[in-house]
Every structure is written in structure tokens, then in C-alpha cells.
Amino acid sequence: MIVLYDPDTLLHDTVELVGAKIRSALESPARTRTIVEKLSESGEHGLRTIQSPLTSDDPSELKALLSIIERTHGREYLDHLKNAFDQWRAEQLIEQHENILPECFVYPTKAHSDPRPPKDLFARAGYFAFDMSSGIMFQTYRSVIASANLASESVSYLLDFKHSHGAPSVFALCRPPGHHCDGNRAGGYCYVNNVAVCISKYRSLSVSGEFARIGILDLDFHHGNGTQELYYSDPQVFYASIHGEDEFPYYTGADSETGAGDAVGANLNLPLATGSDFGEYMKKLNQALIALRDFRPEFLVVSLGFDTFHLDPLGSFQISTEHYALIAAGVRRVLADLPTVILLEGGYALEHLGENVKSFLEGWEA
Template sequence: MKTFYSTAHLAHAPTLEFEMGRMGPAVEVPERVERVRAEIEARKLGPIHEPREFGNEPLLRIHNPDFVGFLTTAHAQWTKRYGEREAADAYPSVWPARGLRERRHGDIESQLGSYAFDTATPITKGTWAASHAAANAALSAAQAIREGERASFSLARPPGHHASADVFGGYCYLNNVAIAAQWLADAGMRPAILDVDYHHGNGTQAIFYRRDDVFFASVHADPAFAYPHFLGFADELGEGNGEGFNLNLPLPRGTDWGGYSLALATALDAIAAFRPDVLLVSLGLDTYEHDPICRFRITTEDYLRIGARIATLGKPTLFIFEGGYHIEALGRNTANVLEGFVGG
């Protein structure tokens, strides 16, 4: 298992977010990745490599150029408008809801409202640098698969699965798994994506919703009660050419291994029927029983089983780090999935 990691993620360190009815300390923080790196080293789960630079081209295969331009300049625009302050992260505060006009080229407030879908995802001074580096890590891990590795792991942040072609949110700015899947598809491979994060991968779904060349399956908390609230229901099957290539398996509050493993088996069966030649896993660990913002009951031991189950597909597999907010257990849980896969 080759892991791709760089310190570039440290540049993105939000301090506050507004979510779940309160303004509080950010949970998507640099220590997450550092804990996982330390665990991989301690358990000797394979070499850790520095990602290479892929430039903007692979990002633009997925993301709208104006959106990428916005991400690169948003924090500078915000600072120009409001000055350098202690809490200088950029947050949207107004949205073009029904009856209002979207203004993607307006002032910074209207740009933030036009491109963001929540208040949990601040743009910091280092957001673009870290996001771009996270995409490079995902692409480097994809390249390792392309060159014949059985498994690779992109250990980077910010995560990506909530970001769509031109919308950011859910702590995500660039959709790393979609960028890697597209890069592999462009290299002639047939990718399937399995999203095991607690939250539905609404961005990934939106990106591939009308396509039949990338299969997307997601096992997640029912959006009837859980974030992202507006997407991830079982009746979303894909549209046009993409009909039948999107599978959502929403699960109730309190789901444990019993219910989870059945849904995972259903997702893996559907992926096998698609006959992919590469699997990408959006690896979220926020399904953990003690995660501070989530409500499933997956245990540390269960993560070994999740890895082993994924291995039964027998496909080259690229794991991409997504959510997971229980700092103490995050390293162990992540490494268990990888170890379960390698031993499975």
C-alpha cells in the first residue's frame, strides 16, 4: 500500500464554522491527517511518498474554470474588502435563493453566495494551496494504480466528496475522488466509486449523475435527518445516460455493523455488476461510534471488516481520505481499513 502525503495540507487550518445550530471550533483540522500519518508509520503499512505536481488541467476536467478562478482569488478578495483581521476566514452570508439572481462575477459576498452551499466551509488564506495539493495527492495515488499497484492511499485534506463542478461546501473545495476517477477514465480505465463516508457524497454524485462510464455507490446516513439534507435519497438513480449508474443506500440513525454490512454488500454487488477495472473509495471514518458530529455505531474492529469486504471485489483500489472527526481514534480506524484491505 503506497500512501501519498505532503505537509501542504497544514496551510488550510480553519478555526471556526457554523454548523448544526452553533458557531464553534472547526472539526476539519490539520491534526486529522497528522494522526493518520503517524499511525501508518507506526504500523509500517507501507511507504509514504511525496505527491507530484499535475497542474490545473486535471482539475479542469471536473471543475468549472470560473469556479477554480474564484477559489484561487477568494481569500485575497475577502481580505481586500475587509482587511487583515484575527479571524480572517471568508464565509458566505447571503445566497441567491429563489427569486434572486446568481452573481458569479459580482463582489466577493455575491461570489461566495453563488459558489458555496453551506456555512461550514470557510476559505482561509491557505485553502487553495492545500486543496490543489490534495488533488495532486489523489492524482499521484491514481498514477500508482495506473502503474500497477494493487492499492494506494491519498492522505490529504481538505476532503472533496461534497464539492461539485462549481459548488463548494461540507469542508470540501475540489472533488479529489472525481478528479482522480476522471484522470483514470481519460487513461482508458473504467472506474467505480464507493463512498463510505457517513455523509452522502453529493458532489461526486452530481458530477457523474448523467454519465454511464463512472459508477457511483454511496452508503451513508439518511439525508432525511443528516447532512447534506438535500441529496442522497434512494430514488436518485442517475439521469439520461447515467440512469442506473448511481446507487444511494441511506441508513438510519444508530446504524451498527449489522445494518451497515448489508448495505455495503449491496453496494459492492452493484459495483461488481458494473465490471470496473479500478475502484476508488471515498474513505470517511465519521461512521465511527464516537464521532463527535455523526450518529452511526461502527467500531474500531469493524473498520478491519470494511477493508476486507472492499478487498473481495479484487480490483486495484485507490483510497481517498474524506471525513472522520474523532481525533483520538482516527488514525487507528483509518489504518484498520487499509490493513483489513491488504489482509483481505
């Protein structure tokens, strides 16, 4: 399988609030580094390095990517991601090596339903975020664009392989991850929703365009609140997620959330109790796969997190390295005829991340 990587994704390196302490974020450049190392040493996977349009001489490449991202992300939010650090620097609110964390978040009130971005620079960081795991440092925007570009390019690769035998698949080593971003807020280490970038790109390139039926399978340990939000009323997109019950992001992911309007029935949440083992996981996976198959999509996006691993500092499922091959094979068995883009989301057990990715890819290709 083709695996896409961009060294610019290593630049973002920030902090998060854990309990009462500020620490280096678990979502770190070392994650991608260890995966790339593992895939390079085994040599059997088609690892390809591509270049972010931010480093290209041709400005039309960046314009094209931004127009794809802007289909689902607010212009003011994207400007914030791009400019916040430099604005804080210009006002001497921050040193070059420091990180922006939010102060005050938007909260529900009875008085008004459409809060506006505040002028105050400190306050803006909170307006455009929903937690304190989404710091901004001086290179964040470069990695965010590189990550979104990997998602976008994976669709281009996929459609180029249309005439090959069997359904093609591409794996994008996105970092930062994306599934917690709803297009207007950063959170849970996510700044741009890479699944949404894939879908917008697919709609812009494929023959069926806006009429394309698309499936999303979210296998990260956490519920993909951002992805769910973006497609909650879209009857052309089916979102299925298996995630830890009562875990981050806490306020979404219940099985009662089934979609809205014409899209009722196109959102399937399968929460799993803390400590669930592989057998319990596979029951939920098969439910998700059957629902996705019955939706008859022509294109599949997998949000792939490895924080379901038994040693993950943020997860609580009992999944081991060998299980990832079985999970991948399970997906392939039911949805083998679907062109598929796989996007990296979470996974924080650094010493095992490389072998877990490798196991998944081997199971996928078996």
C-alpha cells in the same frame, strides 16, 4: 499499501458555523497529523511524502494538474478559491488570520434559471458555496491543490504498478476532503472533488481513456452529493453510497436518485437509519459491492470517511475500530481484482482516527 501524504495539506485551518456559534472547523489539520503519526509509528505501511506542484520549480506540473481539475470544475470557481482571500485583504475586509464565510446563497426562483457571479466580494463567497462549513483562509488554496494533487498522483502510482501481481491499490491522505463539492461550489469542508480528479486523471492516462468503466464506492457517513452530481448522467461511472438517512447534506441521497438519461441505474444510494449497527451496515455494503461488481468497472475509487465511527461527533452509526478491518476485507473479497484508489474524506473522532485508518489498511491487505 502505498499511502500518499503532502504536508501542504496541513495548512488549511478554518472555522465553521455550529448552531449560533463560530468554532474551529472539526475538519482540522490535526486529523491528518494523527493519521501520519499512527502510520509512521507502526512502520508497516508505505507512507510516502510528495510535493504539491504549487511548490515546484517546474510550472508545467501545476498547469497539468489544473487542466485535470478543470475537466470537472468551473474556471470562475477555481479562480475564486485562488483569489478570494487576497481580494478581501486588498479591500481591507479581513485580517490575515481571519476566515471568509459566505453571506447569501443562490436559491431557486421562478424568474431566472442561470444566476451569474455577483461583483460584490461578500456575495461571491455565497455564490461559490452551499453552506457555512467551507470557510476560506489565507492558505486554503494551497491545501486544496495539494489534496487534489494527492488524488491525481495516486492514479499515476496505480498505473505504474500495473505489471505487479494482483490488483494494486493506493491510499491518498487527502485534506481537505472532496465528495461534497460539485465542481462549482464548496460545502461540507470540501473545495475540489478529489474523486473527480482521480477519474479525470485515469481517463487521461489509461488505455481505455473516455471509454473506461469506473466504479465509485462512497463510505463516508454523509452522502457524496458532489460526486453524485458530477456523474449523474454518465453511463460509464457507477456511484454507490452508504450514508446516514436525513443527515447532511439533507437534500440528496434518497434511494429514488438512480441516475439520469443513459445513466439510469448507475447511481445507487443506500441510506441507513440513525443508530444503525455493523450488521445493518454490512447488508448495505454487500448490496453496494454486488452492484459495483455487476457493473464490471476496470477501476475503483473509494471515498473513505471514518465519520461512521460510533464516537464521531458528526455520525450516528455504531461502527467500532475492529469493524473497519472487516469492512475493508469485505470490499476486497468482492472487488479484489480492481485497481483501486482510496481517498480520505471525513472522520472527526481525533483520538481514534489513526487506529481506525490502521484497522482499515490491515483489513485491506489481509
